[in-house]
Amino acid sequence: QSVLTQPPSASGTPGQRVTISCSGSSSNIGSNTVNWYQQLPGAAPKLLIYSNNQRPSGVPDRFSGSKSGTSASLAISGLHSEDEAVYYCAGWDDSGAVFGGGTKLTVL
Amino acid sequence: EVQLVESGGGLVQPGRSLRLSCAASGFTFDDYGMHWVRQAPGKGLEWVSGISWNSGTTGYADSVKGRFTISRDNAKNSLYLQMNSLRAEDTALYYCAKGVTLAVAGTGFDYWGQGTLVTVSS
Numbered sequence: 001q002s003v004l005t006q007p008p009s010a011s012g013t014p015g016q017r018v019t020i021s022c023s024g025s026s027s028n029i030g031s032n033t034v035n036w037y038q039q040l041p042g043a044a045p046k047l048l049i050y051s052n053n054q055r056p057s058g059v060p061d062r063f064s065g066s067k068s069g070t071s072a073s074l075a076i077s078g079l080h081s082e083d084e085a086v087y088y089c090a091g092w093d094d095s096g097a098v099f100g101g102g103t104k105l106t107v108l
Numbered sequence: 109e110v111q112l113v114e115s116g117g118g119l120v121q122p123g124r125s126l127r128l129s130c131a132a133s134g135f136t137f138d139d140y141g142m143h144w145v146r147q148a149p150g151k152g153l154e155w156v157s158g159i160s161w162n163s164g165t166t167g168y169a170d171s172v173k174g175r176f177t178i179s180r181d182n183a184k185n186s187l188y189l190q191m192n193s194l195r196a197e198d199t200a201l202y203y204c205a206k207g208v209t210l211a212v213a214g215t216g217f218d219y220w221g222q223g224t225l226v227t228v229s230s
Binding site for chain 1 (some may be wrong): 143145152153154155158167168169170203208213214215216217218219220221222223
């Protein structure tokens with residue numbers, strides 16, 4: 001049982017906009033920033049968004065993050081087939097870093 | 109180019125110990141906190157431990173507290189994880205990850221190694 005709650009799956013067609021939600025509590029998302037990771041099949045995770053809405057260099061601006069209260073979301077616009085991956089939200093609470101269970105994004 | 113290369117994984121019996129290493133290059137190692145994150149086969153990500161830039165602060169997941177010890181050698185650009193009293197549930201791919209900041213808490217992990225597999229089984 002993950003501390004942060006994500007839907008297990010999401011899907012979209014090429015060019016579409018999809019959003020992935022992440023729900024937490026006042027002790028994690030409510031009081032700390034949220035990061036998002038993309039894990040392609042067979043690969044190590046990659047930082048996609050940090051500090052709620054900041055993109056590391058090299059991450060396309062099709063990816064955006066937002067946070068409100070104890071929830072956060074990742075939006076992917078102009079969906080590409082290579083966006084098919086598992087996406088994890090992450091934050092911090094008093095016990096350390098916490099992750100969501102991951103959302104498998106399928107590009108139809 | 110930032111590189112993180114883990115080593116030290118393998119098959120180990122329950123109750124035994126293992127030491128993981130992570131060799132870092134391509135960045136100023138002692139400017140950043142470092143972390144271990146694991147992924148059990150077919151499962152999600154779990155943060156294991158983190159250490160600040162100067163080893164002054166460490167943190168552990170409740171699941172490993174008292175059994176695992178994180179350390180770093182800034183002169184050797186290396187991160188370590190000493191794992192004692194291993195259990196079957198510790199079986200996972202262990203990733204070394206670089207923090208975005210020098211602290212342990214509140215940071216993202218902007219570079220990851222490819223991982224080293226630890227299998228705990230009799």
